[in-house]
Amino acid sequence: MTLPTHLQSMHLPLGDQRTGRFYGQDILSVAQFARDDLEYIFGVAEAMRTMVAHIGTFDLLKGKILANLFYEPSTRTSSSFLAAMERLGGSVIPINEVKYSSVSKGESLPDTVRTLECYADVIVLRHPETGAAAIAAQAARKPIINAGDGIGEHPTQALLDLFTIRQELGRVDGLTVTMLGDLKYGRTVHSLAKLLSLFNVTLNYVSPEILRMPADLIKQLETKGVLQREQRDLDSVLAESDVLYVTRVQKERFENLDEYESVKGAYVITPETMKRAKTKMAVMHPLPRVGEISPDVDSDSRAAYFRQMEYGLYVRMALLAMVLGKA
Amino acid sequence: MTLPTHLQSMHLPLGDQRTGRFYGQDILSVAQFARDDLEYIFGVAEAMRTMVAHIGTFDLLKGKILANLFYEPSTRTSSSFLAAMERLGGSVIPINEVKYSSVSKGESLPDTVRTLECYADVIVLRHPETGAAAIAAQAARKPIINAGDGIGEHPTQALLDLFTIRQELGRVDGLTVTMLGDLKYGRTVHSLAKLLSLFNVTLNYVSPEILRMPADLIKQLETKGVLQREQRDLDSVLAESDVLYVTRVQKERFENLDEYESVKGAYVITPETMKRAKTKMAVMHPLPRVGEISPDVDSDSRAAYFRQMEYGLYVRMALLAMVLGKA
Amino acid sequence: MTLPTHLQSMHLPLGDQRTGRFYGQDILSVAQFARDDLEYIFGVAEAMRTMVAHIGTFDLLKGKILANLFYEPSTRTSSSFLAAMERLGGSVIPINEVKYSSVSKGESLPDTVRTLECYADVIVLRHPETGAAAIAAQAARKPIINAGDGIGEHPTQALLDLFTIRQELGRVDGLTVTMLGDLKYGRTVHSLAKLLSLFNVTLNYVSPEILRMPADLIKQLETKGVLQREQRDLDSVLAESDVLYVTRVQKERFENLDEYESVKGAYVITPETMKRAKTKMAVMHPLPRVGEISPDVDSDSRAAYFRQMEYGLYVRMALLAMVLGKA
Numbered sequence: 001m002t003l004p005t006h007l008q009s010m011h012l013p014l015g016d017q018r019t020g021r022f023y024g025q026d027i028l029s030v031a032q033f034a035r036d037d038l039e040y041i042f043g044v045a046e047a048m049r050t051m052v053a054h055i056g057t058f059d060l061l062k063g064k065i066l067a068n069l070f071y072e073p074s075t076r077t078s079s080s081f082l083a084a085m086e087r088l089g090g091s092v093i094p095i096n097e098v099k100y101s102s103v104s105k106g107e108s109l110p111d112t113v114r115t116l117e118c119y120a121d122v123i124v125l126r127h128p129e130t131g132a133a134a135i136a137a138q139a140a141r142k143p144i145i146n147a148g149d150g151i152g153e154h155p156t157q158a159l160l161d162l163f164t165i166r167q168e169l170g171r172v173d174g175l176t177v178t179m180l181g182d183l184k185y186g187r188t189v190h191s192l193a194k195l196l197s198l199f200n201v202t203l204n205y206v207s208p209e210i211l212r213m214p215a216d217l218i219k220q221l222e223t224k225g226v227l228q229r230e231q232r233d234l235d236s237v238l239a240e241s242d243v244l245y246v247t248r249v250q251k252e253r254f255e256n257l258d259e260y261e262s263v264k265g266a267y268v269i270t271p272e273t274m275k276r277a278k279t280k281m282a283v284m285h286p287l288p289r290v291g292e293i294s295p296d297v298d299s300d301s302r303a304a305y306f307r308q309m310e311y312g313l314y315v316r317m318a319l320l321a322m323v324l325g326k327a
Numbered sequence: 328m329t330l331p332t333h334l335q336s337m338h339l340p341l342g343d344q345r346t347g348r349f350y351g352q353d354i355l356s357v358a359q360f361a362r363d364d365l366e367y368i369f370g371v372a373e374a375m376r377t378m379v380a381h382i383g384t385f386d387l388l389k390g391k392i393l394a395n396l397f398y399e400p401s402t403r404t405s406s407s408f409l410a411a412m413e414r415l416g417g418s419v420i421p422i423n424e425v426k427y428s429s430v431s432k433g434e435s436l437p438d439t440v441r442t443l444e445c446y447a448d449v450i451v452l453r454h455p456e457t458g459a460a461a462i463a464a465q466a467a468r469k470p471i472i473n474a475g476d477g478i479g480e481h482p483t484q485a486l487l488d489l490f491t492i493r494q495e496l497g498r499v500d501g502l503t504v505t506m507l508g509d510l511k512y513g514r515t516v517h518s519l520a521k522l523l524s525l526f527n528v529t530l531n532y533v534s535p536e537i538l539r540m541p542a543d544l545i546k547q548l549e550t551k552g553v554l555q556r557e558q559r560d561l562d563s564v565l566a567e568s569d570v571l572y573v574t575r576v577q578k579e580r581f582e583n584l585d586e587y588e589s590v591k592g593a594y595v596i597t598p599e600t601m602k603r604a605k606t607k608m609a610v611m612h613p614l615p616r617v618g619e620i621s622p623d624v625d626s627d628s629r630a631a632y633f634r635q636m637e638y639g640l641y642v643r644m645a646l647l648a649m650v651l652g653k654a
Numbered sequence: 655m656t657l658p659t660h661l662q663s664m665h666l667p668l669g670d671q672r673t674g675r676f677y678g679q680d681i682l683s684v685a686q687f688a689r690d691d692l693e694y695i696f697g698v699a700e701a702m703r704t705m706v707a708h709i710g711t712f713d714l715l716k717g718k719i720l721a722n723l724f725y726e727p728s729t730r731t732s733s734s735f736l737a738a739m740e741r742l743g744g745s746v747i748p749i750n751e752v753k754y755s756s757v758s759k760g761e762s763l764p765d766t767v768r769t770l771e772c773y774a775d776v777i778v779l780r781h782p783e784t785g786a787a788a789i790a791a792q793a794a795r796k797p798i799i800n801a802g803d804g805i806g807e808h809p810t811q812a813l814l815d816l817f818t819i820r821q822e823l824g825r826v827d828g829l830t831v832t833m834l835g836d837l838k839y840g841r842t843v844h845s846l847a848k849l850l851s852l853f854n855v856t857l858n859y860v861s862p863e864i865l866r867m868p869a870d871l872i873k874q875l876e877t878k879g880v881l882q883r884e885q886r887d888l889d890s891v892l893a894e895s896d897v898l899y900v901t902r903v904q905k906e907r908f909e910n911l912d913e914y915e916s917v918k919g920a921y922v923i924t925p926e927t928m929k930r931a932k933t934k935m936a937v938m939h940p941l942p943r944v945g946e947i948s949p950d951v952d953s954d955s956r957a958a959y960f961r962q963m964e965y966g967l968y969v970r971m972a973l974l975a976m977v978l979g980k981a
Contacts (some may be wrong), residue, residue: 057717063384119410390711
């Protein structure tokens with residue numbers, strides 16, 4: 001939604017019901033967050049974590065309804081938002097199959113959004129087209145949360161990734177984060193890199209030649225003073241990494257299957273890999289994994305990928321509470 | 328459900344818990360409503376609107392479960408009932424994919440309904456076959472609400488349409504309602520026309536020759552004293568219309584595509600059209616629209632179609648509360 | 655989940671919150687239940703029935719979330735668990751379309767379960783492969799309830815079947831239970847027979863030659879001292895049956911369609927059949943039925959199959975409350 005300017009810049013005290021930072025605002029892009037916004041969000045997310053640990057669920061959003069509008073399936077993300085809303089005592093209208101439904105009978109996204117906001121208080125949108133979330137936000141009076149639009153943004157994933165780093169390692173400044181695998185097509189690593197650029201970090205990019213981090217993104221981060229290094233193999237940077245962010249290298253990306261076969265082994269994390277890593281560090285993965293991390297690593301205390309899922313719940317609880325003015 | 332006669336005619340005071348008009352009854356057809364029934368329903372719907380505006384949600388139906396049984400997809404209608412139930416503090420069993428589910432493994436509709444009423448307190452049914460809702464109601468002990476059965480009835484749509492007219496224009500008697508587009512196949516306009524025949528209204532039908540209002544329906548309304556006029560073009564009646572009810576003219580209805588091309592422009596509402604309309608009137612559409620109303624009309628205060636969606640929520644809240652004896 | 659041994663054998667007082675028998679345990683197989691476990695479960699189920707009858711819903715599991723993870727569609731079973739959770743004030747994450755969802759993008763069952771337990775407090779799993787529930791339980795920290803895994807187990811169905819017998823006839827010991835139809839492939843009758851072997855019962859098996867009860871199961875029950883008799887026709891045992899458990903004879907099971915045609919009539923229950931049955935007995939069926947029981951039998955007070963559905967709700971409420979430590 002487009003709020004009046006005086007509301008967009010409001011910085012009200014936390015205790016103030018139905019107000020506070022992000023009240024009534026859309027969550028569309030990582031670009032909308034300043035560093036102190038992140039601290040604010042993570043503070044609320046931490047409070048959510050504490051509350052879930054102690055009492056499981058609480059009625060902060062009782063009486064509020066979330067429309068979970070997914071134009072493409074993403075059970076993981078939709079379940080996470082659904083659980084977040086339910087843990088806050090709210091209700092959910094799940095729309096997981098827009099393609100087959102009357103909603104999509106040639107109806108425009110703005111019309112669908114305007115219909116749903118008659119029923120709901122906030123809309124979470126997943127859409128295959130880049131920019132869809134911004135179009136929806138333009139049409140809507142109620143807040144829109146972007147749950148991924150095409151190769152564009154997936155800001156809540158980036159927020160939960162950053163929150164995971166902060167929770168696992170206690171800080172973000174001063175860390176060395178190594179991103180591994182498909183750095184060309186993965187919107188996850190792009191968005192996370194952008195958020196990390198707000199902090200004082202070193203970024204290592206380890207990927208096959210054809211899946212390198214896009215040059216324009218590297219340049220963009222350079223202008224922000226981020227120290228970045230590209231590597232072909234993990235060994236050269238593993239020992240210094242505080243975070244190892246693993247992504248999937250998809251066979252389909254390779255025209256030459258020999259090339260795929262030659263590189264794929266280099267990007268699989270095993271207990272052997274972990275022996276050469278720091279004793280205090282975090283292995284992350286957006287999941288689902290399909291072979292990139294051996295299940296034998298799961299019992300390693302540095303394997304943070306399932307906790308990452310859980311942190312996602314707290315971040316999404318925080319965002320829902322915030323845009324509904326209840327944080 | 329089939330109630331004993333003495334219950335069917337009960338007119339109990341509103342304040343009486345678990346009783347009151349329509350308690351335990353099915354909502355199957357617009358034909359079941361007398362004029363004072365409509366006033367009663369709309370009074371409850373108006374109360375729902377007030378309550379949503381002030382407190383969002385309330386626990387009137389806490390502890391009640393709705394089975395949303397949709398044999399064909401209709402995200403719009405199922406979401407509306409789901410939101411209605413959730414806004415009243417109740418829960419929903421959503422069954423949106425009967426075709427693919429074990430429910431339909433050759434099981435008869437009465438058996439499915441009898442199974443679901445073991446779990447739920449009320450069943451909303453959407454079914455592709457005319458008369459399905461009556462068959463379900465015959466089998467069920469719990470109330471059935473017809474959410475559309477084939478080309479038959481869709482009574483809650485007609486009720487929300489009439490409620491929209493009443494809310495937008497303050498009354499129904501004395502109005503001129505113009506129906507536009509496909510008047511042959513649209514069950515929406517048929518049901519609305521029947522409900523309007525309980526009031527003192529003038530009905531204009533504007534459609535292509537091949538999509539005229541069915542002659543038998545016109546005759547039926549004639550016997551009730553409704554003044555009806557058929558027109559080929561909108562201009563002749565636009566200036567006197569208090570309500571312009573627009574429906575979609577589907578290409579597929581035309582054998583001769585030249586004919587389609589020649590008429591389709593005549594049934595598109597633009598800001599230009601609105602200049603020739605009354606200053607106080609309402610443009611309605613059951614949605615989704617696909618070009619019948621230009622998005623440029625949306626900002627016109629007479630564009631009532633999104634508010635129509637919202638009124639639908641209140642009418643469905645009212646119906647659920649009523650059949651569960653909590654209105 | 656795998657609990658420490660001292661927890662697995664805990665027999666704590668009922669009133670003790672978050673403890674009690676089955677707290678934190680998985681429900682994987684009928685083999686895990688001793689006779690006094692069944693009495694305990696049925697006692698809780700009976701309490702659930704009373705509470706539903708009096709107050710409809712209650713907030714015993716408020717704040718708890720169930721993940722309903724169905725790898726194959728089973729609307730009946732998933733609706734039953736969903737209703738059970740909602741009637742106890744809890745919430746549900748419904749995942750009914752795993753096949754089409756990102757969850758299944760090559761992700762292993764243990765990974766999916768570990769992700770979902772970040773959001774939920776208990777997982778109900780339906781899976782096409784035998785042994786899937788045990789694999790999930792091995793991976794999960796939270797309790798897993800098996801809602802059917804392949805031709806393996808469907809323990810909650812067997813429990814509700816046994817509960818139905820107990821409720822309809824007041825006891826289990828001393829009864830003669832006749833199973834009719836497809837006794838070869840039906841996991842329902844296999845699991846029920848195993849549970850019944852904990853009681854003092856006589857079992858009659860009536861089926862076509864090619865759909866006989868598996869010999870190894872018969873032997874297994876023999877070692878437990880169960881009196882079993884195989885028959886080709888129902889008449890020889892109908893008059894002495896306290897329970898007639900009817901299952902579907904599927905055409906597809908027969909290579910020789912003449913054989914199918916010759917037997918199918920023998921396994922259809924009609925009002926004529928009921929004349930030769932005891933005046934106090936129960937006709938059961940796991941549903942859906944497709945012709946095995948004439949609808950004309952529905953009004954017979956001995957027709958227990960729809961009540962069986964309802965008993966299923968109470969048994970599932972009991973199991974959910976128990977594994978979450980709230981029974």
